[in-house]
Amino acid sequence: MEAKEACGVFAVYAPGRVVSHLTFDGLYALQHRGQESAGMAVSDGEAIMVMKDMGLVAKVFDEQKLSALRGSMAIGHTRYSTAGSSDWQHAQPVFRGVGRAGFALAHNGNLTNTKELGERAGILPGLVSSDSDLVAEMMGMAYPSGDAERTRAEESGDLERVLGEVLPLVEGAFSFVLLDTERIIGVRDPNGFRPLCLGRLDATDELETGWVLASESPALDVIGATFIRELEPGEMVVIDANGVRSERPFAADRVDPRLCIFEFVYFARPDTTLYGNEVHGARRRMGQLLASQRPVAADLVMGVPDSGVPAAEGYALASGIPYGQGLVKNRYIGRTFIAPTQAERANGVRRKLNPLRENIAGKRLVVVDDSIVRGTTTRALVKMLREAGAAEVHLRISSPPFKWPCYYGIDTPDRSKLLAAIKSPEEITEYLNVDSLEYLSLEHLVKAIDAPGAGFCAACLTGEYPVAVPVAIGDHDVVEGATSATARS
Ligand code: SF4
Known part of the structure; x- marks a missing residue:
């Protein structure tokens, strides 16, 4: 997929444990959600230290830096830019030095009413430099002004009070984690666009119970925490010395679960639990249902690494066509280069993927990928397979055509660059130079996710935006004809 993930968040409250190292491990498990910058804020109960920089988690932090970040609570963030450009001042967490020691905030999502x-x-x-910075600024302005007479106990509830004032005003997609000197807080927007889950670090003879919040459940697994549950849309969880408390800061009529359907298709790790199911199983089922939509005679089913692979396995299982590897991925590519132009993006495919010629030559291939956004990389990929000797290439996509920009935290190009928005299926087949093309239907996608009654956002597939979006955000195009989009200028 050519659209980019948009941030991972992590938070831990664990008296007696070395939380900077736990946060490092948690962020490392969330690296796929953002590779441009990483950061964490740690509190020892008296002060808050923030460390953040451009680059991958392992580049930003080393043993020496982690050892300097002392305290029993922390929040962390990995970023891919959606609002605001890619530079240091947009790295998170953001910090405001208000009250006794201030607060820090980290955000996954994108606000629509900035x-x-x-x-x-x-x-x-x-x-302010970003939508996250805007929320922090609004919160800072809502903080009681410094008053030497106020006791620590009186100041203690400030962060929650301020959130109670500011959160109801904020619209769009946001999973926030926050911290002051006494607590961590997690908030999921009333639509629950982006995931956020709660885990527990069990008490030992020496250590009290600890609590963890993370965008995805594997970040709990890596630090030995037990998955407890996903936060509900519109829920705020406060974790302090008294344990875990759940609050509902949003009006009940705003709560309408719309988890991003592309978390299942592409963004989330396969070992993540969403809506109670492991994502890998959903991707396999997508492939199985895709096989039923447009059968084709072929010799080999192969997936485009990594997120196309489980769907390819499912396709092979359902079709009876042997599954095999046709491409090897360079695992260390990361985001070591940025490809701003179509041509460079196409070249990037060669750096990332290489064909297994003996497996491909002379074969009729079913190639399964998760999505097509611009089509540039898919076109380069098909060319690579044909040059490696593929006799036929039948492209199968485990999601419906991507026709509309995302305004809820995923970096997508404007409509004029979305292949499915500007070309018919026949034109796309010709442009990509494939023998046949089939997309998974939305009905089958929802069926594969297997979460009866659950609500989804599928706006990039349908144009039905569950929360009103601005006419233009950054370089996104006007949302023409979107059924529930409201022009706001
Ligand atoms: S528009 Fe698409 S990518 Fe964005 S939140 Fe909705 S389903 Fe996800």
């Missing part, structure tokens, strides 16, 4: 929020709060354009 203009109104900024105007309402009287924040001058250019003062």
Whole structure:
């Protein structure tokens, strides 16, 4: 997939444990959600230390830096830019030095009413660097002004009170984690666009019970925490010395579960639990159902690494066509280069994937991938397979055509660059130079996820935006004809 993930968040409250190392491990498990910058904020109960920088988690932190970050609670963030460009000032967590020691915030998602929020709060354009920074600024403004007479106990509830004021004003996609000197807090927006889950570090003879919040459940597994549950859309969880408390800061009529359907298709790790199911199983079922839609005679089913592989396994299982590897992925590519142009993006395929010629030559291939966004990399991939001797290439996509930009935290190009928005299926077949092309239907996608009654966002597939979106965000195009999108300028 050519669209980019948009951030992973992590938080831990664990008296007696070395939380900076736990946060490092958690962020490492969430690296796939953002590779541009990484950071963490750690508190020892008196002060908050923030460390963040550009690059992968393992580049930003080393043993020496982690050892300097002392405390029993922390939040962390891995970032891919959606709002705001890619540079240091956009790295998270963001910090505000208000009250006794301030607070830190990390955000996965994208807000849709930043203009109104900024105007309402009287924040001058250019003062804040991103939507996350805007929320932090609004919270900072809502904090009680410094008063030496206020006791620590009186100040203790400030973060929750301020969130109670600010959160109801905020619209769009947000899974937040926050921290002050006494607590960590996790918030999921009323639609639950982006995931957030709760885990527990069990008490031992020496250590109290600890608590963890993470975008995806594997970040709990790697630090030995037990998955407890996913936070509900519209839920705020406060974790402090008294344990875990659940609050509902949003009006009940705003709560409408719409988890991003592409978390299942591509963004989330296969070992992540979402809506109670492991994502890998859902991807296999997508492949099985895809095989039933448009059968084809072929010699080999292969997946495009990594997220196309489980669907290819499912396709092979259902079709009876042997499954095999046709491409090897360079596992160490990361985001070591940025490819701003179509041509460079196409070249990037060669750096990332290499064909297994003996497996491919002379074969009729079913090639399974998760999605087509611009089509540039898919076209380069098909060319590579044909050059390696493929007799036929039948492309199968484990999601419906991607026709609309995402405004909820995923970096996608504007409509004019979305292949399925500008070309018919026949034109796409010709452009990609494939013998046949089939997309998984939305009905089958939902069936494969197997979460009866669960709500999804599928706006990039249907144009039905569950939360009103601005006319333009950054370089996104006007949302023409979107059935429930509201122009806001
Ligand atoms: S528009 Fe698409 S990518 Fe964005 S949140 Fe909705 S389903 Fe996910």
